[in-house]
Amino acid sequence: MKKALVITMVVLFALVGVIWAGGFPQKPITHIIPAKAGGGFDRSSRVLATGWEKILGQPIKFDYAPGASGMIGFGKLMSKPADGYTTIMTTIAMQAMNINTGVSKYSWKEIGFVGNLITDPNVLLVHKDSPYKTIQDFIKAGKKASKPLTISTSHPKAVSTLAARILIKLTGINAKVIPFNGGSKARNALAGKQVDACIGPYFSASSKKDFIKALASFTKKKVWPGLWDIPTLSGATGKDFPNLVEPFAFMIRRETATKAPEAYKKLVATFKQAVLSDETQKRAKKQGMAPFIDYWTPEQCDAYVQEFQKVWAKYKNLMK
Numbered sequence: 001m002k003k004a005l006v007i008t009m010v011v012l013f014a015l016v017g018v019i020w021a022g023g024f025p026q027k028p029i030t031h032i033i034p035a036k037a038g039g040g041f042d043r044s045s046r047v048l049a050t051g052w053e054k055i056l057g058q059p060i061k062f063d064y065a066p067g068a069s070g071m072i073g074f075g076k077l078m079s080k081p082a083d084g085y086t087t088i089m090t091t092i093a094m095q096a097m098n099i100n101t102g103v104s105k106y107s108w109k110e111i112g113f114v115g116n117l118i119t120d121p122n123v124l125l126v127h128k129d130s131p132y133k134t135i136q137d138f139i140k141a142g143k144k145a146s147k148p149l150t151i152s153t154s155h156p157k158a159v160s161t162l163a164a165r166i167l168i169k170l171t172g173i174n175a176k177v178i179p180f181n182g183g184s185k186a187r188n189a190l191a192g193k194q195v196d197a198c199i200g201p202y203f204s205a206s207s208k209k210d211f212i213k214a215l216a217s218f219t220k221k222k223v224w225p226g227l228w229d230i231p232t233l234s235g236a237t238g239k240d241f242p243n244l245v246e247p248f249a250f251m252i253r254r255e256t257a258t259k260a261p262e263a264y265k266k267l268v269a270t271f272k273q274a275v276l277s278d279e280t281q282k283r284a285k286k287q288g289m290a291p292f293i294d295y296w297t298p299e300q301c302d303a304y305v306q307e308f309q310k311v312w313a314k315y316k317n318l319m320k
Helices: 002-022 040-056 068-079 092-100 135-144 159-171 183-191 202-208 233-237 261-275 278-286 298-319
Strands: 029-033 060-064 086-091 111-127 149-153 175-179 197-201 212-217 245-253 293-296
Touching: 029 040, 029 068, 040 060, 040 086, 040 111, 040 245, 040 261, 040 278, 068 086, 068 092, 068 245, 086 092, 086 111, 092 159, 092 245, 092 298, 111 135, 111 159, 111 183, 111 202, 111 261, 111 298, 135 149, 135 159, 135 212, 135 233, 149 159, 149 183, 159 175, 159 197, 159 233, 159 298, 175 183, 183 197, 183 202, 183 212, 197 202, 202 212, 212 233, 245 261, 245 293, 245 298, 261 278, 261 293, 278 293, 293 298
Parallel strands: 029 060, 029 086, 149 175, 149 197
Antiparallel strands: 086 245, 111 197, 111 212, 111 245, 111 293
């Protein structure tokens, strides 16, 4: 009798567990934006949020935590339970740089992925009135320059700074990097003709399209020509430039996959459904973001981390 009762209780608890997991989420999801409201992380997250809320059946609450290169936001994420109820957005490359340069105390063993929403390629930008009409013009001028050309970037330890140093190394131009504290400041410096060029993400730079233009991309494939029809740096120079893009990924505490596996599986499945939905595509189109929608699985996100780490291993000496 006692044995039968024990078996019955075990079965009941198992059923309760299944019901609970199947009912995830039972409360709102908190989505951390490690930046100020209105920026790229905020706008891209909101493109997805409305459709994702409908699929999940719960609202998504935005929590803004700017500062310390995103580390305030990641501190919040890591302080929450690994139960699937807290996510964060940043670019994989940005977080990789934070980890590689010691800015972040959280490693990839602690940070995992729900999926990738958009991929924004880094590009070389010049002013619209610049004498450099092509990337070949820019490189030719840089090789002949007695005074270094100036290239603005978003931060001393940013991907854009790494890209700028790789550009200088592989092309042999006479140039120096001028890092700012923020991508918008770096682009504003170019728009105001304070620097000769700027390196930054294509979509983010499109807000300054009346003042600046792109010459080439740090990608393996030619990027969307809707605004600027540009070659890849590898194709234009014959050099093997790395694929330096900004994948805007939704991240989570990695142990969620083992501590709350059913919740994690539902987050991953519904995220994909939301990214590929007509509603998200329509919202992205209104923002000019539609060409950059680029769903990646968590496994593909992890694969890009490994790809980026190989680039870092090869060129990290340039950041000293």
